[in-house]
Amino acid sequence: xxxxxxxxxxxxxxxxxxxxxxxxxxxxxxxxxxxxxxxxxxxxxxxxxxxxxxxxxxxxxxxxxxxxxxxxxxxxxxxxxxxxxxxxxxxxxxxxxxxxxxxxxxxxxxxxxxxxxxxxxxxxxxxxxxxxxxxxxxxxxxxxxxxxxxxxxxxxxxxxxxxxxxxxxxxxxxxxxxxxxxxxxxxxxxxxxxxxxxxxxxxxxxxxxxxxxxxxxxxxxxxxxxxxxxxxxxxxxxxxxxxxxxxxxxxxxxxxxxxxxxxxxxxxxxxxxxxxxxxxxxxxxxxxxxxxxxxxxxxxxxxxxxxxxxxxxxxxxxxxxx
Amino acid sequence: xxxxxxxxxxxxxxxxxxxxxxxxxxxxxxxxxxxxxxxxxxxxxxxxxxxxxxxxxxxxxxxxxxxxxxxxxxxxxxxxxxxxxxxxxxxxxxxxxxxxxxxxxxxxxxxxxxxxxxxxxxxxxxxxxxxxxxxxxxxxxxxxxxxxxxxxxxxxxxxxxxxxxxxxxxxxxxxxxxxxxxxxxxxxxxxxxxxxxxxxxxxxxxxxxxxxxxxxxxxxxxxxxxxxxxxxxxxxxxxxxxxxxxxxxxxxxxxxxxxxxxxxxxxxxxxxxxxxxxxxxxxxxxxxxxxxxxxxxxxxxxxxxxxxxxxxxxxxxxxxxxxxxxxxxxxxxxxxxxxxxxxxxxxxxxxxxxxxxxxxxxxxxxxxxxxxxxxxxxxxxxxxxxxxxxxxxxxxxxxxxxxxxxxxxxxxxxxxxxxxxxxxxxxxxxxxxx
Numbered sequence: 001x002x003x004x005x006x007x008x009x010x011x012x013x014x015x016x017x018x019x020x021x022x023x024x025x026x027x028x029x030x031x032x033x034x035x036x037x038x039x040x041x042x043x044x045x046x047x048x049x050x051x052x053x054x055x056x057x058x059x060x061x062x063x064x065x066x067x068x069x070x071x072x073x074x075x076x077x078x079x080x081x082x083x084x085x086x087x088x089x090x091x092x093x094x095x096x097x098x099x100x101x102x103x104x105x106x107x108x109x110x111x112x113x114x115x116x117x118x119x120x121x122x123x124x125x126x127x128x129x130x131x132x133x134x135x136x137x138x139x140x141x142x143x144x145x146x147x148x149x150x151x152x153x154x155x156x157x158x159x160x161x162x163x164x165x166x167x168x169x170x171x172x173x174x175x176x177x178x179x180x181x182x183x184x185x186x187x188x189x190x191x192x193x194x195x196x197x198x199x200x201x202x203x204x205x206x207x208x209x210x211x212x213x214x215x216x217x218x219x220x221x222x223x224x225x226x227x228x229x230x231x232x233x234x235x236x237x238x239x240x241x242x243x244x245x246x247x248x249x250x251x252x253x254x255x256x257x258x259x260x261x262x263x264x265x266x267x268x269x270x271x272x273x274x275x276x277x278x279x280x281x282x283x284x285x286x287x288x289x290x291x292x293x294x295x296x297x298x299x300x301x302x303x304x305x306x307x308x309x310x311x312x313x314x315x316x317x318x319x320x321x322x
Numbered sequence: 323x324x325x326x327x328x329x330x331x332x333x334x335x336x337x338x339x340x341x342x343x344x345x346x347x348x349x350x351x352x353x354x355x356x357x358x359x360x361x362x363x364x365x366x367x368x369x370x371x372x373x374x375x376x377x378x379x380x381x382x383x384x385x386x387x388x389x390x391x392x393x394x395x396x397x398x399x400x401x402x403x404x405x406x407x408x409x410x411x412x413x414x415x416x417x418x419x420x421x422x423x424x425x426x427x428x429x430x431x432x433x434x435x436x437x438x439x440x441x442x443x444x445x446x447x448x449x450x451x452x453x454x455x456x457x458x459x460x461x462x463x464x465x466x467x468x469x470x471x472x473x474x475x476x477x478x479x480x481x482x483x484x485x486x487x488x489x490x491x492x493x494x495x496x497x498x499x500x501x502x503x504x505x506x507x508x509x510x511x512x513x514x515x516x517x518x519x520x521x522x523x524x525x526x527x528x529x530x531x532x533x534x535x536x537x538x539x540x541x542x543x544x545x546x547x548x549x550x551x552x553x554x555x556x557x558x559x560x561x562x563x564x565x566x567x568x569x570x571x572x573x574x575x576x577x578x579x580x581x582x583x584x585x586x587x588x589x590x591x592x593x594x595x596x597x598x599x600x601x602x603x604x605x606x607x608x609x610x611x612x613x614x615x616x617x618x619x620x621x622x623x624x625x626x627x628x629x630x631x632x633x634x635x636x637x638x639x640x641x642x643x644x645x646x647x648x649x650x651x652x653x654x655x656x657x658x659x660x661x662x663x664x665x666x667x668x669x670x671x672x673x674x675x676x677x678x679x680x681x682x683x684x685x686x687x688x689x690x691x692x693x694x695x696x697x698x699x700x701x702x703x704x705x706x707x708x709x710x711x712x713x714x715x716x717x718x719x720x721x722x723x724x725x726x727x728x729x730x731x732x733x734x735x736x737x738x739x740x741x742x743x744x745x746x747x748x749x750x751x752x753x754x755x756x
Contacts, residue, residue: 113528114597
């Protein structure tokens, strides 16, 4: 196993503002390759990537695999339901197995906080956190930041409102870490059963009033309400949730005139956002998906560069494409 | 014959704190006094121990130990667990009932006691469970186990959720004069919580455990003990408000006692490195304010006992996802040094007050008339402690089969040098000779 210091992407809390901005610059350079096949290259041609997803995903997994493909990497998805994990293999053993097969970058999604760190501490491959429990989802936050940056070109004094199930949201947590590092003001809002006042300790404003939350907001981010939360009795019904917390066009009069609506997907139409807003001209939900591929290309390249010597990429080769 | 010379005798049961000699003959304490001659009698091998600058105390009692046998011999055996006890200065340990099978009948009690006679090096007193299989439905064979020698009943690790059932158990146990040792935690409040709720939990994205999950259980069990007029001992108290309830109950004359673990008065939640499962325990590490309250409660007597909650786990049970990791840490071999470093050096407790919490107090709670003192004529369970030796805790020095502790690498002061069990030297100048 390599003894060189290894660079992983475990969370936004581990990144500096400079590193975040570097990743956004890199994503900007990669973005044209998504829709213009002629621009795609093989800068990661010696890098092998595996996605290890213990939870469902549409966007994150596919966009990591495509990001790798667009840069010439060797990509594999480990199908958990048919793998040894279903036979009870531990996370560490699965990681060491991937290591032994020469995988250079492992993207993991797992239902438990800290699992990406656990894997990273035990394998020589670079680890990317694709979401660990209620802890972090760093590439989602990076793509959200990238989307905001494309619109505003700066984070200073931006007001971002995040609405919904904050307590259980790794997307919210990663965005909070990123936005506060970059100088934006963050307001969290949702029913008190889903937004803990303790979160104010992360340097944000917490409210249980939707109007207050979106007052003068530049960006309003809705979060997916998970149906299992209703079973856990955190709110009485989806209908009641939608009534008090569903964002509609009427709410937008309180935000800035050019306020933008974001959502990490998948959306429950008519619950956290009205269909009119989802499909309206202020929504950037699909640009967010596109930016997700760009940011993941940037992350893979960044890790390939940072781990030169540990993994197969040749420095000159990757730099040529930077 | 053993003559212990010039040690500082600390015997809270007899209120002695003085430099004296002590002799042991045929397994019994025979004399305490100044300038006792060595090896007076013939026909018995005699040994003198120079205890200058050391503390000579009644053999320590740990009323909260998980020995793991039967069921989990890969974590600890009765042999290694009792060796760890001897190394930590304990001469009597109480074995918690969450074995596999659960200690809920006389057969398991008999298995533990007979195995302890065979391979154990200190006294082992089994604790019986409150309910069969710790399933919270029917009473265990409490009377049958009492006859087989249990010292208490406890569902430790679990909370008896049904209050009527617990009250019945309390009432029934009075027939055998057994105390109930209660793990106070309302699991429906704890939920999927992993560490104490607050900033650190938010920062790590781990579900928080609010202190009320312990406090409402403490309050409930005190109410039930009052109703049953029985003796209740609260295990591993960890929060300020729990202490408030215990203090009030004591003031009202309710027969409640309480213990604290060394880790709960030493570490707070902010000390947990990200996802390091060696810091995961139940109850969880709390706040600095809770630590201050626990220390004050040790001073004013609200907390009667220091117990380790020694909970050995295999490395595989800890080197995994934090949420999947088992609760608990080993404690037998670090109790003395953490106590001296955290309580005695900062003058929270005097040495005599501290010794009481590991000897006479647990002996009283458990009804052990022959243990917990240096009274002449009693069984010679004696521990000699060097309170001045400074060292760094090293996991390679543990006698326990498991190494799960957050204290590796910590600088501490004080250790047991001699552990004498019924007149037999088990730990000799810091080395196990068994």
